[in-house]
Amino acid sequence: MSIWETDVKISFFQKLDKNKKVDILIIGGGLSGIHTLYKFKEEQSICLVEANTIGCGVTKNTTGKLTYLQENTLGYLIKKGKQKEAKLYLKSQIEGIQEYLKIIKEEQIDCNLEKVSSYLVTNQEKYLSDLEQIEEFLKNEEILVKRGIPENTLPFLAGISVLDTYVFHPLKYIKGILKKIQPESIYENTRVVNITKNNDIYECITKEGYTIFAKKVIVACHYPFFLFPYFLPIKTSIEKSYIIAKQVNANLKYSYITMESPSMSSRFYQNKDKMYQLILGKSHSTSVSQNDKQNFHEVKQENQIEEDSIICSWSNVDIKTFDHMPLVGELKDNLYIITGFETWGLIQSLVSANIIKDLLDGKPSLLSDLFSPKRSFLKKILCSPFYLTLNGYSFLKSKFYKKNWYSNQLEFYRKDGKLLAVFHDEAGAHVVHPVCPHMKCGLIFNEKEKTWDCPCHSSKFDIDGNVLKGPSKKSISYFDE
Ligand SMILES: Cc1cc2nc3c(=O)[nH]c(=O)nc-3n(C[C@H](O)[C@H](O)[C@H](O)COP(=O)(O)OP(=O)(O)OC[C@H]3O[C@@H](n4cnc5c(N)ncnc54)[C@H](O)[C@@H]3O)c2cc1C
Structure with a gap:
């Protein structure tokens, strides 16, 4: 539990229990999704779906700093001599901070700023x-x-x-901003597991089997649960x-x-x-x-x-x-993404929400070019072997590294050729198949948090195998199979 969770609980929103038709669907209720929803708060036909609860992802675990003195992002551009890009980036971060101050003041948000x-x-x-x-x-x-x-x-x-x-206190901030958003536009405990396109309409299927029909989809779920388009792992x-x-x-x-x-x-x-x-x-x-x-x-x-x-x-x-800049913009016809924040996503999520709003209004900018997920084809190709190797290394290490997965409270055995792991505690035995359903990486037992973590793409599961964090869409519980 992060320090922010000790004193703030975000109020509960409804769960989607029927099919729905909207113009804009936002997937993910972290700061990226919430800021985007806030930007479209006048929009009538919009909704946001969150797999768990609002703010429960990476956002609740930040250190809550709003600063433009960011070594890995701004520092990288400066060191590379990319003056024009560095100026653009710096301006976006300073304006992002100013906008935070404006929102906090206008919406009277008490967030320990x-x-x-x-x-x-x-x-x-x-x-x-x-x-x-x-x-x-x-x-x-x-x-x-x-x-x-x-x-x-x-x-x-x-x-x-x-x-x-x-x-500031990130969860108090989210709680404050939510007061300005129509609660009917938010669905919690609603995980999208598949996106297909039929004519010009996206059909986003939830875990429970409902369909959200949307003209435009904004994926703000940190690590996307789909591989194509874009194939993020490389x-x-x-x-x-x-x-x-x-x-x-x-x-x-x-x-x-x-x-x-x-x-x-x-x-x-x-x-x-x-x-x-x-x-x-x-x-x-x-x-x-x-x-x-x-x-x-x-x-x-x-x-x-x-x-x-x-x-x-x-x-x-x-x-x-690959170049320390976020990945924000259109992936392909009316499917947008917000991700790749390099640990500086608090300001960037607000800046990204503005970019998405402008793109949907038909107003691309130099900043949207700098953050575009389609940018720098050559650089991406050159970097791909590095990321492929890194991902491959994580995969192999996760498969072959044993050391009892860092805990002596675990037992492993095979049933019908399948690897099973059992964690014992006062509540009894918790049995999982410790392999990530996303790309089959071996899961590592995190003894501190009592979770199963994917070292390749950051999925996280509780001791009973329920998904706490994507990209995995499926549980690893033995009893679900
Ligand atoms: C250690 C650390 C410290 C940091 N400190 C700072 C800081 O001080 N300042 C700063 O600017 N940044 C900081 N960051 C970065 C920042 O916290 C993140 O970049 C930002 O919170 C990301 O927000 P997000 O909304 O994109 O992702 P998330 O908060 O993870 O939100 C994504 C949401 O999508 C949901 N979701 C996932 N899959 C689905 C699905 N299939 N269907 C529906 N919903 C789904 C998830 O449940 C989650 O709630 C830090 C990062 C780290 C790692």
């Missing part, structure tokens, strides 16, 4: 020139940048900071990070992120008279490391976190793309 400085820091000399390049770029864009490192934290070699950035990889919230005595007005890999980041959060520090660490590709318990342990050690100060801890994943 605080203005804090954002730091980009490093402990390694090899990053000093990159840091300088980013600093120079920001100065040229007339942004007030300061040199220096944050106070009262681990010692860093160097850093820069900007002032006009924020932190254009992306999955990054996972570990977050610990600990109680502290002061609410310091800064956030930071390190430039090195694996990166580390932090922010503070105050809820009434209680103050917390969120520390994120050990970010890595899921193909590299799969032992969550060990990773949490290392984050604790590296940051000298006392066990009894910990309030909660959780992990999260996001999608990295």
